[in-house]
Amino acid sequence: MAHDEFSLIRQWTSRSNGQEGDGLTVGLGDDAAVFTPAPEMEVVACCDAMVETIHFLKKTMNPSDIGYKAVMSNVSDVAAMGGYARYALVSIAVPPQWTPKECQQIYDGIYHACELYGVRVIGGDTVSAPDALHLSVTVLGEVEKGRAIRRSQAAVGQIVFVTGHVGSSAAGLHLLLQQQDAGSIPPEWRELACAHQRPQAQVMAGRLLLASKACSSLNDVSDGLASELWEIAEASQVAITVDPQQIPIREDVRAYASHINKDPLDWAFYGGEDYQLVGTLEASRVDEVAKQFAANDIPFSVIGRVEAQAQAKVPSLSLLREGVQIPLPKAGFNHFGQRG
Amino acid sequence: MAHDEFSLIRQWTSRSNGQEGDGLTVGLGDDAAVFTPAPEMEVVACCDAMVETIHFLKKTMNPSDIGYKAVMSNVSDVAAMGGYARYALVSIAVPPQWTPKECQQIYDGIYHACELYGVRVIGGDTVSAPDALHLSVTVLGEVEKGRAIRRSQAAVGQIVFVTGHVGSSAAGLHLLLQQQDAGSIPPEWRELACAHQRPQAQVMAGRLLLASKACSSLNDVSDGLASELWEIAEASQVAITVDPQQIPIREDVRAYASHINKDPLDWAFYGGEDYQLVGTLEASRVDEVAKQFAANDIPFSVIGRVEAQAQAKVPSLSLLREGVQIPLPKAGFNHFGQRG
Numbered sequence: 073m074a075h076d077e078f079s080l081i082r083q084w085t086s087r088s089n090g091q092e093g094d095g096l097t098v099g100l101g102d103d104a105a106v107f108t109p110a111p112e113m114e115v116v117a118c119c120d121a122m123v124e125t126i127h128f129l130k131k132t133m134n135p136s137d138i139g140y141k142a143v144m145s146n147v148s149d150v151a152a153m154g155g156y157a158r159y160a161l162v163s164i165a166v167p168p169q170w171t172p173k174e175c176q177q178i179y180d181g182i183y184h185a186c187e188l189y190g191v192r193v194i195g196g197d198t199v200s201a202p203d204a205l206h207l208s209v210t211v212l213g214e215v216e217k218g219r220a221i222r223r224s225q226a227a228v229g230q231i232v233f234v235t236g237h238v239g240s241s242a243a244g245l246h247l248l249l250q251q252q253d254a255g256s257i258p259p260e261w262r263e264l265a266c267a268h269q270r271p272q273a274q275v276m277a278g279r280l281l282l283a284s285k286a287c288s289s290l291n292d293v294s295d296g297l298a299s300e301l302w303e304i305a306e307a308s309q310v311a312i313t314v315d316p317q318q319i320p321i322r323e324d325v326r327a328y329a330s331h332i333n334k335d336p337l338d339w340a341f342y343g344g345e346d347y348q349l350v351g352t353l354e355a356s357r358v359d360e361v362a363k364q365f366a367a368n369d370i371p372f373s374v375i376g377r378v379e380a381q382a383q384a385k386v387p388s389l390s391l392l393r394e395g396v397q398i399p400l401p402k403a404g405f406n407h408f409g410q411r412g
Numbered sequence: 413m414a415h416d417e418f419s420l421i422r423q424w425t426s427r428s429n430g431q432e433g434d435g436l437t438v439g440l441g442d443d444a445a446v447f448t449p450a451p452e453m454e455v456v457a458c459c460d461a462m463v464e465t466i467h468f469l470k471k472t473m474n475p476s477d478i479g480y481k482a483v484m485s486n487v488s489d490v491a492a493m494g495g496y497a498r499y500a501l502v503s504i505a506v507p508p509q510w511t512p513k514e515c516q517q518i519y520d521g522i523y524h525a526c527e528l529y530g531v532r533v534i535g536g537d538t539v540s541a542p543d544a545l546h547l548s549v550t551v552l553g554e555v556e557k558g559r560a561i562r563r564s565q566a567a568v569g570q571i572v573f574v575t576g577h578v579g580s581s582a583a584g585l586h587l588l589l590q591q592q593d594a595g596s597i598p599p600e601w602r603e604l605a606c607a608h609q610r611p612q613a614q615v616m617a618g619r620l621l622l623a624s625k626a627c628s629s630l631n632d633v634s635d636g637l638a639s640e641l642w643e644i645a646e647a648s649q650v651a652i653t654v655d656p657q658q659i660p661i662r663e664d665v666r667a668y669a670s671h672i673n674k675d676p677l678d679w680a681f682y683g684g685e686d687y688q689l690v691g692t693l694e695a696s697r698v699d700e701v702a703k704q705f706a707a708n709d710i711p712f713s714v715i716g717r718v719e720a721q722a723q724a725k726v727p728s729l730s731l732l733r734e735g736v737q738i739p740l741p742k743a744g745f746n747h748f749g750q751r752g
Contacts, residue, residue, distance in 0.1 A: 097454055098560050103489035104458035106560045114437055118444035119501040121537045149443035161459040163548040197461045203543035208503040210550040220438050220446045
């Protein structure tokens, strides 16, 4: 890529949708952006990186999907604390074989995700890379002071829930890896590809859970249900049992799994990138919270319970299948069989 | 690198020096960190990426230098707004050929820089990379509400100043590129290598300038004086003239330049990564500010003036050499001759 083309990419980086005002004192054009959180709110900060060949291939994600998903994975981390996202800093390292047009498409995806969730790009860095494209996004959000939902407050007797459907993104990835290119996907499986390429962070669900004051732990499904529930079990020092019959899996995911002779539960537990929320809730408040989710058209499923640990200080995760507890290992999702 | 070794790196990432309290509500261990800026302060956010072969080679930087400098370049961006750094999020992408020991050393450098400047690591992401090591750091700092110093308020009649010495980092890089390895540097030039590998952000200088209320524009010297002064000239719509005799260049830098038959001003104007502060100041306040810098043992040099533009809306940067104005182009520093 010639130097002038690289300058173009820098211009897209500074195609900030951030204007001064509404909390933002200084936007792009200076060394750093300056903002004030809304009154009575704290700042939530998180950071996720996506690397070509490790987290995506050109075959599995269009350039705009890459930008979209890099923002979405961070918005999901903020949602998992009960907060909402406000600002993003985008660090991109572009190798020579990526064209300016592809880079522009990455930014199209970034800005699309930002617009969906009310996020402003307020800074970042654009550098070159020798080989693989790297995209690292920091998202800054807000949550009511002292109210962020953590992983560590799950307690015995509470129920385990999950929002939306799980396993869809992993099914989509499986499908995409079988194709020559994204254009060759049969129409009946298109939604699966979309679940992998355009997952939606559950900010509204997180806000409802925070407002309920009944949610004791929360995590987003970025590495698969098993990994997320293990994090809650360990942080809260509890035993969690899950009923596999209750795991919400889409019909097209079940159909595709059946088509390739696979158990869709594998995708639900060890897939990931669904960006649904999984957590624990006071049992006495479940009906009320479920009603609020229904009123907002957000699927909500009770999938398990928090039990007393069989041994003190030994957290665990088990499937309850026909009355028998089957331990569920934590091993997570490894993209393309590599370290994630 | 085997999977268990990669897990080790993740542990170093979470070797957070952040404890809850003192503004930090939630540290590592959840999806995101949560903090509250101090009363009457705003949040300053910036992000810088460093990529192997583009920003450093194993020959020019030890692993701990890489970690140190990735933090320092961001602390410097915060200093250039008149603020101070508080938190960092570290995103690292590690290729197979980097050993766990080298990764640990990168983190040693990160934590060393953080300790020097009172910064807490509150999050990040650790992923693998196929080829080159990438390190992207976001630093969050604080600055008094509405007081951040920008680039755009320089006005005719004001003086141009710079803190410390410039050109030292570029001299050090030149030296390091000539050596087989860092160990083979002659003792008399060791400080030059150090200037490239361990530059120090000028937070105290930025705080003095903010407190003075006399500083109208500020930038940090990350890309060389010419590039930084051009940014001020353009943002403020002014003409800047600089006296080359007044540029503060260290004696060892002059000696090394003479040794290799080079003009050290080239390093000062087109080097970079000195992380000194350059800006403009009300002329009537210069003596007072210079005294405050002297009282804090921070070198401070008046190097030029803000002049009226010869043509309306045409910002410019010139050297004033023996009464003659010589236009100074903005072309910045390109590491190893590549795009930066």
